[in-house]
Amino acid sequence: MSTTKSKNLHGLLAEFKNPKALIDVSKKVVEAGYDKFDTYSPYPIHGIDHAMKLPKSKLGWIVLVSGTLGFLGAIWMMYYMSVTDYAINISGKPFFNFPAWVPIIFELTVLLSAFGAVFGMFFLNGLPKLNNPLFEVERFKKATDDGFFVCIEAKDSKFQVDLVRQLFEEAGATHIEEVYE
């Protein structure tokens, strides 16, 4: 690819031949002290989270909050509607008929938790994000097919093109390419 001067360097992208090589290079990248990097693969690779030293996902907390909202919201809704706002006597049953509310409380808890899990995941991953400098790289299309990539971003405080290139070459990269924004 041509290196246009007017464009900023986004990072250095390297391709590796298989998932094992990707795990090995991730360890080296972490050891070398880079933290603004990412690895790309067509499926989640078992054990790469340890190699990349990824922190625990925060998603569980998001789901806990949204699920609690669903739980309390369901109780509040039914209490407001059946006790406060317009109480209707149904076969002489109590207005605050908690056992009969359990199914709906359960369903709404699950519904809100699921919203939290899905939208929380997209939020944590910064999606939707339809433009990405990596999409300019023709070869990167393999990342969703059979390619295994690492990209160290230029934003990283330790980033020096030559050093990064050397690291990738020593780790056995099959292809190295500069990515521009």
Add this chain to the structure above:
Amino acid sequence: MSKYEYIPEPALVKGNHDFASITKLVTDVNLKPTPKGWYLAMLPANALLLLLLTSIGYLIWEGIGIWGLNNPVGWGWAIINFVWWVGIGHAGTLISAILFLFRQDWRTAINRFAEAMTIFAVMCAGVFPAIHVGRIWAIYWVFPIPNQMAMWPNFNSPLLWDVFAVSTYFTVSLLFWYVGLVPDLATLRDRATDKVRKFAYGLFALGWTGSNRAWWNYEKAYMILAGLATPLVLSVHTIVSFDFAVSMIPGWHTTIFPPYFVAGAIFSGFAMVMTLMLVARKVYGMEDIMTNNHMEKMNIIIMVTGSIVGFAYMMEFFIAWYSGVEYEKAIFLLRATGPYAWAYWIMMFCNVVSPQVFWFKKLRTNVGFTFFISIVVNIGMWFERFVITVTSLSTDYLPSSWDYYSPTTWDVLTYVGTFGLFFTMFLMFLRFLPMVALAEIKAVLPQGDPHNYDDETQEFHPHVEKVPQPKAVKA
């Protein structure tokens, strides 16, 4: 050698596939020009869909008097079809959630497929409660939104629980399906060559890159969704069974209903997945991914759930006798010997007897035979709902009001029409979306596991199963 032979787990993907060949096999279906056969299948599907719309239109115009409902039998085919379709819609989430939690890797071949089927089956199911209310323009009264009467829905009613259960189930199944689709849509985006596909797939892929930081949150989300969907899928048919069990009608007012309905739902859902899978894998040449081994495992699940259903039928009879309630005893005797005995024995044969053939390995690995049984099972499950709904109502407490129920042509046409909706949606799915969860199947390929590579050379070494040798035992 001892007489015991060690049989290793068969490979999940047959043939000599790598990542690229799997991608090609699955996505070519979506990217190549539409095959003629697809249009040929779409034609009858669309015709039936039109039939459904016509039946619904006439129903709204004329009222539910066009159906065969009569005085004691106020619930007829609409309810039967609703429960039948919802039941079928249980397999998808079961496969994607429960089998995921149990780490059953073979699910990856069929989960996308089954989830799609679930969503379309729930759509078909949703049609019936919506149209059976009579005054469809007031259907929004079932939702807790303000209306002109300033009244709120009755939260004590199982019918309202059902509204929440089915709509939650539909929403969560759709989200689950979509989350699974995102990485595969990205694959399609990257393989597409024309502008329309690039744009459409690109839009719905949300800019997925396959970043492992993203996969990390993604896997967490998938795990949480599976954990949420597992109790959800069990709750939905439980609540559907409450529609019956919470009422006072003999034959309905039983505590066995929730587990028995859930088992029946899984039973019929797997049968439907099987019917569709056997056809689709043949037509699209997916036999390497959806193997006969998958078929065998699904047949075993059909056999187990069929046996649970059979056990429940017998338990119902026993409890009716054991309860000492005259009406309860009478209704069960009437089911087996009364005016609807023909339906009862069709149900018994299809649901209890037919799945038992899968005890034989020869039969559960036979494709044609499995296809036949999968259809028999769904006929049986339709009759189960017919027997439950109609027999109890037509011969309830007051013998003077007993009446025989028969459906009208419109009942039949509406039901047949839902197949149009189902198959139209399903054909669209096969054409435009990857029918196999690509990312997941790549993860279970031998090449996908980093442990199958040499530590020094990073070369691929297929995992060799170590056969444990039985120790010699001295007499």
